[in-house]
Amino acid sequence: MLLSILKLVQGYLQVTLTGHAPERFLNFCVRRDILIWNLCPNKAAGGYDFCISRKGFYASEDLLKRTRTEMKIRKKCGVPFFLYRYRARKLFIIGILLCMFLLWNCSRYIWKIEINGTSELSEDMIQTWLERQERSYGTRKSVIDCADLENRLRTDFETIAWTSVRLEGTKMTVDIQESLPEVDTASLPTDGAWDIVASEEAQIDAIFTRRGTPLVEKGMTVSQGAVLVSGRLDILDDNGEVAKQHYVVSDADVTGVVTRDYEASLPRDYQKKIYTGDEHTSYLVQVGNMQIPIGRKAAYEACETTASDHQMELLPGFYLPVHLFVTSQRAYVYRPETYTKEEAEQHATAGWELFLEKFTQKGIPIIVKNVKIETNEKNCMIRGTIEAKIPIGTYAPTQRVELPTAQEDDGMQ
Amino acid sequence: MRKKYWKQVTNENSRSAYPHRERLADGLELPKDVSCGMAIVTITGRRSLVLEHYQGIVSFDDDCIRIRTRDCNVCVSGDRLKVDYYTNEEMKIVGVIRQISYEV
Numbered sequence: 001m002l003l004s005i006l007k008l009v010q011g012y013l014q015v016t017l018t019g020h021a022p023e024r025f026l027n028f029c030v031r032r033d034i035l036i037w038n039l040c041p042n043k044a045a046g047g048y049d050f051c052i053s054r055k056g057f058y059a060s061e062d063l064l065k066r067t068r069t070e071m072k073i074r075k076k077c078g079v080p081f082f083l084y085r086y087r088a089r090k091l092f093i094i095g096i097l098l099c100m101f102l103l104w105n106c107s108r109y110i111w112k113i114e115i116n117g118t119s120e121l122s123e124d125m126i127q128t129w130l131e132r133q134e135r136s137y138g139t140r141k142s143v144i145d146c147a148d149l150e151n152r153l154r155t156d157f158e159t160i161a162w163t164s165v166r167l168e169g170t171k172m173t174v175d176i177q178e179s180l181p182e183v184d185t186a187s188l189p190t191d192g193a194w195d196i197v198a199s200e201e202a203q204i205d206a207i208f209t210r211r212g213t214p215l216v217e218k219g220m221t222v223s224q225g226a227v228l229v230s231g232r233l234d235i236l237d238d239n240g241e242v243a244k245q246h247y248v249v250s251d252a253d254v255t256g257v258v259t260r261d262y263e264a265s266l267p268r269d270y271q272k273k274i275y276t277g278d279e280h281t282s283y284l285v286q287v288g289n290m291q292i293p294i295g296r297k298a299a300y301e302a303c304e305t306t307a308s309d310h311q312m313e314l315l316p317g318f319y320l321p322v323h324l325f326v327t328s329q330r331a332y333v334y335r336p337e338t339y340t341k342e343e344a345e346q347h348a349t350a351g352w353e354l355f356l357e358k359f360t361q362k363g364i365p366i367i368v369k370n371v372k373i374e375t376n377e378k379n380c381m382i383r384g385t386i387e388a389k390i391p392i393g394t395y396a397p398t399q400r401v402e403l404p405t406a407q408e409d410d411g412m413q
Numbered sequence: 414m415r416k417k418y419w420k421q422v423t424n425e426n427s428r429s430a431y432p433h434r435e436r437l438a439d440g441l442e443l444p445k446d447v448s449c450g451m452a453i454v455t456i457t458g459r460r461s462l463v464l465e466h467y468q469g470i471v472s473f474d475d476d477c478i479r480i481r482t483r484d485c486n487v488c489v490s491g492d493r494l495k496v497d498y499y500t501n502e503e504m505k506i507v508g509v510i511r512q513i514s515y516e517v
């Protein structure tokens with residue numbers, strides 16, 4: 001392989017040797033260290049076919065006279081002959097070299113940023129942050145320190161638990177793992193006297209008290225504002241009377257079964273979007289900051305527009321600052337329509353399912369759900385009720401109660 | 414008696430180009446290719462043959478290549494014979510080799 005490349009770089013000729021004593025010519029050649037290969041007899045010409053190096057060909061010119069032979073060139077191969085053949089096309093060669101230089105120069109910059117793993121944070125937030133750090137689209141790769149960028153991301157966004165920044169070709173990939181939102185413990189009381197009261201009307205499902213006096217039990221129904229766990233601790237004497245009181249900040253997990261109602265009305269008359277069948281596609285080529293529109297956008301009265309961005313990727317991971325934006329337009333008109341009973345109920349049920357999904361996403365278990373759909377000529381009404389287990393405790397200041405003094409007790413006696 | 418022995422030896426080696434060199438090499442146990450420049454023929458299967466210490470090509474056809482060495486001609490017979498490379502040191506013959514013979 002290496003030898004073949006070397007032969008191509010130096011150039012060689014495929015020739016036919018004929019004449020009085022071709023064998024003698026071959027023997028002279030080897031004595032002069034002229035390389036000959038692929039030697040085979042040519043019966044038609046009455047001589048030999050072989051390959052000879054370019055330098056060897058010029059060095060053997062006098063041997064042809066001495067041996068009274070003739071050499072006919074069949075083919076010229078290799079770089080020197082190629083360059084000689086295309087010597088008139090200098091601009092073409094310069095263009096190739098310029099193109100190679102541009103590609104090399106483009107490979108030194110970031111032309112694509114991929115952000116993965118965001119949930120609470122949006123990709124736009126990270127993009128804007130990168131722009132502020134001057135590490136965005138079009139930044140030179142040599143100035144990007146991935147480890148430093150990771151540290152700064154974690155510092156500036158507290159919700160980011162783990163991040164990884166890596167460069168592949170001209171693409172920068174930012175992988176992010178966000179932590180769960182922390183409970184705001186700053187607003188919780190730390191000292192004083194605090195009760196835990198019901199935030200809404202509910203049936204107690206579970207109560208686990210760590211500090212304070214529980215006043216409710218499982219199965220009890222409580223109204224909004226009812227004290228669930230008191231911040232007052234009564235210390236009783238031998239007679240069973242309150243001898244002393246301590247006030248603390250209550251601490252307990254109280255779960256209650258609450259009822260949530262859902263009601264929605266869907267009118268059966270609606271404006272249906274009818275596609276006219278007219279479609280138009282226009283293109284826009286963007287090279288760096290320069291935009292070249294190809295074709296005009298259609299002037300539809302009402303249309304649905306879909307745009308897609310295709311970035312040029314020369315090799316896997318080697319993106320270039322060349323974008324092709326494809327904009328597709330589909331014209332439509334509105335036509336008044338009426339939902340059938342099945343369609344209306346289907347749409348109403350979809351809204352109900354969305355309502356349930358909100359609870360499921362928050363991890364709130366639903367224990368009972370009832371739904372009723374009523375459809376008349378004009379509307380489709382859906383009413384539903386669910387029972388779900390949610391934490392119902394919230395803090396409220398404890399009302400202090402004065403203990404009767406010993407003199408008051410005597411007076412009463 | 415001694416003279417006669419030498420005469421006999423000279424007659425036996427009369428075909429050799431350098432009989433004294435050969436005797437010296439035998440005595441010193443030197444390899445003949447180094448001391449006398451004898452040809453080395455290396456055959457790989459029946460498709461390839463490498464020949465070293467040759468003097469030149471005598472004739473070359475599709476089915477026979479005759480190469481001159483220091484003490485004899487080596488004739489390689491076969492089908493579709495071709496010289497893969499041909500240098501001052503060695504040459505490689507490829508093709509289907511049927512027979513190798515030494516012509517004195």
